[in-house]
Amino acid sequence: MDQNIYIKIKKKTEVTKRKVTLSDVADISCSDKNVYHKVKECCVHEFLGKEKKQEYVGDVLAVIEAIHLLHPNAAVQSVGESDFIIDYASEHKNEKTNPFYVSFKMTVVGAIIFVGAAFSIISFHEDAAVPRTLDFIYRTFTGIEPDGPTIVNIAYSIGLTLGVIVFFNHTLKYKMTDEPTPLEVELSTYEDEVESTVIDKQSGKGEQ
Amino acid sequence: MKILAMVFVGFAGGAAVATAVFAFIMLIGVLTKLVTVTKTQKHAMMYEDIVVFGGLTGCLLSLFQFQIPLGDAGACVVALLAGMFVGVLALCLAEVLSAVPILSRRIKIKEKLPIIVLCFTLGKCMGALIQFYYM
Numbered sequence: 001m002d003q004n005i006y007i008k009i010k011k012k013t014e015v016t017k018r019k020v021t022l023s024d025v026a027d028i029s030c031s032d033k034n035v036y037h038k039v040k041e042c043c044v045h046e047f048l049g050k051e052k053k054q055e056y057v058g059d060v061l062a063v064i065e066a067i068h069l070l071h072p073n074a075a076v077q078s079v080g081e082s083d084f085i086i087d088y089a090s091e092h093k094n095e096k097t098n099p100f101y102v103s104f105k106m107t108v109v110g111a112i113i114f115v116g117a118a119f120s121i122i123s124f125h126e127d128a129a130v131p132r133t134l135d136f137i138y139r140t141f142t143g144i145e146p147d148g149p150t151i152v153n154i155a156y157s158i159g160l161t162l163g164v165i166v167f168f169n170h171t172l173k174y175k176m177t178d179e180p181t182p183l184e185v186e187l188s189t190y191e192d193e194v195e196s197t198v199i200d201k202q203s204g205k206g207e208q
Numbered sequence: 209m210k211i212l213a214m215v216f217v218g219f220a221g222g223a224a225v226a227t228a229v230f231a232f233i234m235l236i237g238v239l240t241k242l243v244t245v246t247k248t249q250k251h252a253m254m255y256e257d258i259v260v261f262g263g264l265t266g267c268l269l270s271l272f273q274f275q276i277p278l279g280d281a282g283a284c285v286v287a288l289l290a291g292m293f294v295g296v297l298a299l300c301l302a303e304v305l306s307a308v309p310i311l312s313r314r315i316k317i318k319e320k321l322p323i324i325v326l327c328f329t330l331g332k333c334m335g336a337l338i339q340f341y342y343m
Contacts, residue, residue: 106246116293116297117259119267131270155270156271164230164259166223167230168256168257
């Protein structure tokens with residue numbers, strides 16, 4: 001009788017060993033424990049070559065073929081990605097987690113973002129004549145010609161800060177809701193796009 | 209009463225401007241670029257806090273005309289950082305509007321994209337210099 005095997009392949013897997021088995025890249029479900037253990041060890045890809053960093057784009061058809069070699073009667077159902085990426089690096093993370101290097105990068109990026117945020121607000125204020133607008137509001141409400149910064153400027157600054165905080169949905173460690181923040185959303189969207197581009201590029205190469 | 213109304217208008221204006229300006233920066237993807245290039249995704253929240261403080265600083269500077277006595281050197285560093293930010297912003301804007309992909313599709317260039325990017329960079333640098341020195 002045919003044995004149903006369900007595999008859910010993850011879009012991207014990072015490995016440090018050269019021989020990648022099915023259980024590394026996918027979640028497997030099968031009612032027969034023996035078959036499960038056999039299929040789990042099925043080799044998906046083996047990284048040869050000397051480069052310390054390699055990338056492989058596989059597709060589910062090759063995986064199903066490999067399973068059929070082991071277990072000809074299996075009916076494999078793929079419920080995950082049909083193309084997937086395996087990233088191989090012999091020593092993952094070593095340089096990446098060097099705390100000095102990371103904090104150096106964070107300082108530089110932090111400085112750029114800090115100055116950049118200040119810069120964009122200033123340039124917006126200049127462009128949209130915000131200081132004059134605020135003076136106008138002051139004049140409209142009080143009838144007095146403003147002499148230097150007024151209370152409207154202070155209220156505006158507080159409003160601006162709170163606006164950004166509400167937009168990003170958190171301050172320092174305290175989160176207002178459980179939703180991910182806009183930057184986190186953007187980052188995960190960006191990563192998704194990069195992965196599909198890599199897959200498209202690789203599968204395009206295979207056809208030519 | 210007058211003061212209350214004024215404070216309210218100022219406050220609401222600030223909040224609206226803040227969300228608009230920073231939503232723009234987020235959507236254009238400047239932060240995303242900077243963070244993914246340096247692979248420091250884990251600290252996403254810290255960067256957002258920095259944006260809050262940066263925005264506040266810029267706002268205070270432009271509205272209250274503070275002096276920051278850092279001299280030429282300080283101004284240079286700040287200008288360099290601001291320039292980097294605007295550079296990323298400009299190219300991210302081009303990316304969002306997919307200017308380069310459309311251009312390269314129209315004139316049918318697929319290879320040698322790095323050269324186009326390099327030309328882009330040099331062109332921007334030239335443009336900035338010409339504007340600053342000859343206008």
